Amino acid sequence: xxxxxxxxxxxxxxxxxxxxxxxxxxxxxxxxxxxxxxxxxxxxxxxxxxxxxxxxxxxxxxxxxxxxxxxxxxxxxxxxxxxxxxxxxxxxxxxxxxxxxxxxxxxxxxxxxxxxxxxxxxxxxxxxxxxxxxxxxxxxxxxxxxxxxxxxxxxxxxxxxxxxxxxxxxxxxxxxxxxxxxxxxxxxxxxxxxxxxxxxxxxxxxxxxxxxxxxxxxxxxxxxxxxxxxxxxxxxxxxxxxxxxxxxxxxxxxxxxxxxxxxxxxxxxxxxxxxxxxxxxxxxxxxxxxxxxxxxxxxxxxxxxxxxxxxxxxxxxxxxxxxx
Numbered sequence: 310x311x312x313x314x315x316x317x318x319x320x321x322x323x324x325x326x327x328x329x330x331x332x333x334x335x336x337x338x339x340x341x342x343x344x345x346x347x348x349x350x351x352x353x354x355x356x357x358x359x360x361x362x363x364x365x366x367x368x369x370x371x372x373x374x375x376x377x378x379x380x381x382x383x384x385x386x387x388x389x390x391x392x393x394x395x396x397x398x399x400x401x402x403x404x405x406x407x408x409x410x411x412x413x414x415x416x417x418x419x420x421x422x423x424x425x426x427x428x429x430x431x432x433x434x435x436x437x438x439x440x441x442x443x444x445x446x447x448x449x450x451x452x453x454x455x456x457x458x459x460x461x462x463x464x465x466x467x468x469x470x471x472x473x474x475x476x477x478x479x480x481x482x483x484x485x486x487x488x489x490x491x492x493x494x495x496x497x498x499x500x501x502x503x504x505x506x507x508x509x510x511x512x513x514x515x516x517x518x519x520x521x522x523x524x525x526x527x528x529x530x531x532x533x534x535x536x537x538x539x540x541x542x543x544x545x546x547x548x549x550x551x552x553x554x555x556x557x558x559x560x561x562x563x564x565x566x567x568x569x570x571x572x573x574x575x576x577x578x579x580x581x582x583x584x585x586x587x588x589x590x591x592x593x594x595x596x597x598x599x600x601x602x603x604x605x606x607x608x609x610x611x612x613x614x615x616x617x618x619x620x621x622x623x624x625x626x627x628x629x630x631x632x633x
Contacts, residue, residue, distance in 0.1 A: 335363075360497075366590035370590035409479040601614075
């Protein structure tokens, strides 16, 4: 009893420290170099950027956490369904078909809506066709997602060979996550669907706690696992689609954050874990972008660092699980 109480107090202290760290790093990011003459101009650029980073961090981390619960596997993320590859393929096909100067690519609002709707439509088609089957298994769905992701990557590689080099240089910015040219209108409009999705997941967090026991145990406790899986998958798809269309693909970030959260906190309650991984993801992503701008002077992008660190950490998890 005493050990449990001490553990809860330690977890609350960690949450407070993460909250303070997030506030400090956000304040440093926004307030650097501000004075009475330039604050209006710089705030108009930095506030949408920091909002985009925070929204993407929360969406990616929470969706990865819940996705691991749905699949009952701690090394999977929603990217396995191929949304990152689909997003890049959409951008490539738009440029090949209409050109980089068309409104479908150059207008950020039109491109955001088109990319989001296509990704959501793909998920609805995939889930609709798959879950109509009897005895459908979520791991078979993941295998289908891997095949689709491989197909999307192959199509992307084929069309990039046909693109004019000048248009490819314009297209290349869409292939990696970027927070430097975020459209403020997109950021503010993204708040609404992401907030609705987050509140829904927060509301069913107690059911997700039961689902973490396994599908068979959850069924025995009265949870309709198939219906819950379909609903949660659709919510996660919206979150991933919006965040990817907003800032670009970030492959391994969710894996890193959720794994570190589980290392830091020995808790199973999703309400607590969603808060913890959201705070940790904000600290890491904002801090990483701050280092990119101030230490590396934009010589690299945050997605390169995330993919390198995430790939290495993924291999470490595989080796650790194999040894255990």
